[in-house]
Amino acid sequence: MNNNKNPAPGDGLRSVRSTTLFRTVNFELYAKPNAVIMGLGLVAIIGCAGYIAYMRSKYEGMGYYGAVREDGSEQFIKKKSKWD
Incomplete structure (x- = not known):
């Protein structure tokens, strides 16, 4: 614990x-930011979002589209032509 009588601006x-x-419960309030961990987390989030976008474009390229059911869930259904 800091026994600093005169806190300086920016001490928070x-x-x-x-x-x-x-x-202990609010550890993130007292820990200093770590740029390496922050960078790894950013790369992981961008990688996950990119993978989801890739898979969605792959399904759409195969002729599937996202249809919403009555219960609100989404299902990929193959596009059908009325002429077939």
């Missing part, structure tokens, strides 16, 4: 007196 919650339980 680190300068406030708090309990160990509060600091």
Whole structure:
């Protein structure tokens, strides 16, 4: 715990007196940002979104489209022509 009597501007919650339980439960408020971990998380999120977009375009390229059922769920159905 910081016993700093005169907190400087920008100290944030680190300068406030708090309990160990509060600091344990709210760890992200006291930890300094880590650019490497943030970058890895960003790459993972972009990778997942890209994979979902790729799979959706792959299904649409095969002639499927997203149809919404009565219960609100989405199902990919093969496009059918009225002339077949």
